[in-house]
Amino acid sequence: MSQSPDQLVQVVFRSQPAEHLDDSRVQTLAADWGARHLDLNLSGLLIRFQTTMFVGVIEGPCAAAMARLETISSDSALDGLVVLREARISRRRFDTWRFQDLRTADGDAVLRLIGGLFAQKLSRELHKTT
Secondary structure, X not given: OOOOOOOEEEEEEEEEEOOOOOHHHHXXXXXXXXXXXXHOOOEEEEEEEOOOEEEXXXXXXXXXXXXXXXXXXXXXXXXXXXXXXXXXXXXXXXXOEEEEEEOOOOOOHHHHHHHHXXXXXXXXXXXHHO
């Protein structure tokens, strides 16, 4: 994507947690990402569906967002990061960085399926509004 470093971009991605990623590490990861994203003037969200999938959105200046995505993609806590959508935006949809952990006590397979569908729907819906 060839854009000025200050152009706002939005990146929607999904990833799987690495096998060794436990709940404590997820909470630490979420807190670290939150602090780092605020430092870099990035907003968005990260949702964990059960223990099998992350769906995220990063918004902010192109240079910072792309550098951060590169860092996230090489994080040993994640496997198989896939960018679902990358686009220029005129305004942010998120005012800060948020983390949400969605799961059921019994590891509901339906919630895992919903995670995949949510990632696709989020990507399409955000595309309609930019």
